Amino acid sequence: MYNEREYNNREGVPITMLDTKQLKLLTTDDAVAQIKDEMILGIGTGSTIELLIPKIADKIKRDHLTIKGVCTSNKTAILAKEQQIDIVDINDITYIDLAIDGADEVDPQLNLIKGGGGALFREKVIDELAARFVVLVDEQKVVNYLGETFRLPVEVDKFNWQLIKAKIEDYGHIRTELRIRDDVPFITDNGNYIVDCELTTELDPYQLHEYLIHLTGVLETGFFLDIADQVIVGTQQGVKIKNK
Structure with a gap:
């Protein structure tokens, strides 16, 4: 309540x-x-x-x-x-x-x-x-469910970000985009990139987090x-x- x-x-x-x-x-x-x-x-x-x-x-x-x-x-x-x-x-x-x-x-x-x-x-x-x-x-x-209105950020290593981006989309019902600021890739305080993930339908956040966090090169997901x-x-x- x-x-x-x-x-x-x-x-x-x-x-x-x-x-x-x-x-x-x-x-x-x-x-x-x-x-x-x-x-x-x-x-x-x-x-x-x-x-x-x-x-x-x-x-x-x-x-x-x-x-x-x-x-x-x-x-x-x-x-x-x-x-x-x-x-x-x-x-x-x-x-x-x-x-x-x-x-x-x-x-x-x-x-x-x-x-x-x-x-x-x-x-x-x-x-x-x-x-x-x-x-x-x-x-x-x-919101009613996570991903309803905001894209899920995933912090990834620069080295293999394109491979990670493709593997994220392989999960299904996800569209991805490298975060850009001022016409260049956004860099985190840790020196990494962020891939923003649009969930095109309601997905189980626990299952999706487990999938993402075990991809080599993923530092963390925005699921809390x-x-x-x-x-x-x-x-x-x-x-x-x-x-x-």
């Missing part, structure tokens, strides 16, 4: 027709409230997290918290350091108390597709290590299965929270 809360404006009139940024902002307060002193915090990647980072910094300063952050991308690390958040390397820790990140799709079982920002491998390392993983999305990211503990959804009616 969702736990719902409706946000009102100062005149007491229900807020309506929020834009995507406002919907994302709605989710951040509930996430920040879960940050406690002495935590090691996993900080995700993407537009929602860019809105969250200043709020994390404000809470640290306001409540005089000692927090160490571990970031899922170089871009996030730069933004967090600009806000004077103490950032540590993933190899210098053995656990994470709380990870907060966005997602590109969320299904009814709280399974996710992530990787639209290209940081899916590091995101999965950090999110799986966390004792608690909280996901922030706007209502457009909530049985990892999320809580999803906070920003909607036109307010915030909806779903717990595992």
Whole structure:
């Protein structure tokens, strides 16, 4: 069951027709409230997290918290350091108390597709290590099944990416495309390519992940299965929270 809360404006009139940024902002307060002193915090990647980072910094300063952050991308690390958040390397820790990140799709079982920002491998390392993983999305990211509206990213080695691309299509009901940015192949922080996979019908995410992850040259898939503990959804009616 969702736990719902409706946000009102100062005149007491229900807020309506929020834009995507406002919907994302709605989710951040509930996430920040879960940050406690002495935590090691996993900080995700993407537009929602860019809105969250200043709020994390404000809470640290306001409540005089000692927090160490571990970031899922170089871009996030730069933004967090600009806000004077103490950032540590993933190899210098053995656990994470709380990870907060966005997602590109969320299904009814709280399974996710992530990787639209290209940081899916590091995101999965950090999110799986966390004792608690909280996901922030706007209502457009909530789907009936994974792959319904967003292409599945797969991080692959440059050396044999074309062979991998063909083997992915051999699975059936998948159209693939090498991710391009500014007319050149997109390069992840790990130095790899991303193949984006359009699922032309509903496919079992567990079976597809197992097929993909065993292809030589595949580093990781954008399926985040049985990892999320809580999803906070920003909607036109307010915030909806779903717990595992």
